[in-house]
Amino acid sequence: MRGRINKGIGGFYYVAVDDEIIECKARGKFRKEHITPIIGDEVEIEVKNGKGAITKIYERKNSLIRPAVANIDVIVVVVASKDPDPATFVTDKMLVNAEINGIPSIVCINKSDLANTAELYDIYTCAGYKTVCVSALENNGLDELFEIIKGKTAAFAGVSGVGKSTILSRITGMELETGTVSDKISRGKHTTRHVELFKMRGGGYVLDTPGFSSVETEDISLQDLESCFPEILKHSSNCRFRGCAHIGEPDCAVKNAVLEGVIPQSRYESYKELYEIQKGKKIWK
Ligand SMILES: Nc1nc2c(ncn2[C@@H]2O[C@H](COP(=O)(O)OP(=O)(O)OP(=O)(O)O)[C@@H](O)[C@H]2O)c(=O)[nH]1
Ligand SMILES: [Mg+2]
Ligand SMILES: [Zn+2]
Missing domain, CATH: 1.10.40.50 (Probable gtpase engc; domain 3)
Known part of the structure; x- marks a missing residue:
């Protein structure tokens, strides 16, 4: 059976085959070959005695290291107008990683209800990126974002607290776990712990990813x-x-x-x- 990896936790991979989710282990041969299945991978699985196993990973169209995702059509780099303050260097590094891997990216400025977004909007449109301003809280601008990503596989990246899971809850109609920025800071932890792929209504997929406070760029000359x-x-x-x-x-x-x-x-x-x-x-x- 062919499916797509939705998430991976504790050595198990959850593979969506049509509308069913099957828990699988990866065959040992992948470890020997130093191949790690990642979220978004298209895979072949076998189910024997109620146990699933990934037997093959189809060739990846593309992949990223951080967040670890595969077969992406567009990366949505989310930055907040405020709370947390815009992290332009981290945002730029994420855009660079997308460029290195040949993956198209757009910029989404969230929390437009908290501060003026004009300066950030100018920076990223001048840079040549499609940029959308939204407020997940007030449900503003999400239609425009949805129009861009519908039918595609869109990975959402950005530092912790910018509102990736809040936006994706609105877009998918599911209730993803979110947490206040002050809580994240006081506990020193981001809310989303694992990359997870969700199907969108009307076609396409979105990937929610954990926000890191810092990002390394991949090697480039x-x-x-x-x-x-x-x-x-x-x-x-x-x-x-x-x-x-x-x-x-x-x-x-x-x-x-x-x-x-x-x-x-x-x-x-x-x-x-x-x-x-x-x-x-x-x-x-
Ligand atoms: N004012 C305002 N708050 C928002 C908006 N979007 C999200 N938030 C709040 O910002 C906080 C962080 O949102 P999350 O969705 O958990 O952020 P995240 O990017 O998924 O964070 P991690 O999972 O830790 O990477 C929550 O308290 C949200 O309610 C918005 O448009 N405006
Ligand atoms: Mg989150
Ligand atoms: Zn020059």
Whole structure:
């Protein structure tokens, strides 16, 4: 039987076959081959004596490491206008990881009821990302978001407390566990503990993921880093030097665009910080 992994807990995988969920273990051969099934995987399963086993993982269209998800059509990077304050560097790192893996992404600014969203909206539309402003609390803007993701497999990512599970509860009509931001901070824990895939009404899937406070970017060469920032890539062909890193070179079209406000300052800061991080990795390798 062919199915799709919905969630994994304590060594068990829950595989959806049509509308049935079957608890499965992964065959030992996967461990030997260092392959770990992940949520979103298309798999072949066998049921014997009431026990399910994953026997095959179909080739992944794509995958991400954090959150660990596979076969994604779009990543929705959620950021809150307030409570918690917008974490632009983490948001940018998530967008970079999506770019590295060739997965389209959009930005969803939640909690539009708490603070003005215009600045964030400008940053991410200038960067070239489709951006939607919503308030899960007041049920605002969710139709527009739904129109973008319907029929697709959409993974929701973003730091803890931005409201991923609240948005997904609205969209799926299910009651996902949510928790207040002050509670998350006082207990030092995020609410959603596991990645879980849900079917949407009218077709498509959404994946809820645990919010991390920090995200590592995957390895990428310094030359390729600019291609993970669509707005930087767009201007880089006008730099005086080929292979310009847009850090200290003269006549840099990217830095000029930052000065003119065409490239958002916070995006350029993220680029520079990632450039330094990747450069550091190279030295120690
Ligand atoms: N004011 C306001 N609060 C919201 C909104 N959306 C979510 N919240 C609140 O924000 C808090 C965090 O929401 P969650 O849905 O648990 O956040 P999460 O991103 O899933 O967090 P983790 O599972 O820990 O990663 C809850 O108290 C929600 O009620 C919104 O649009 N406006
Ligand atoms: Mg959650
Ligand atoms: Zn340059």
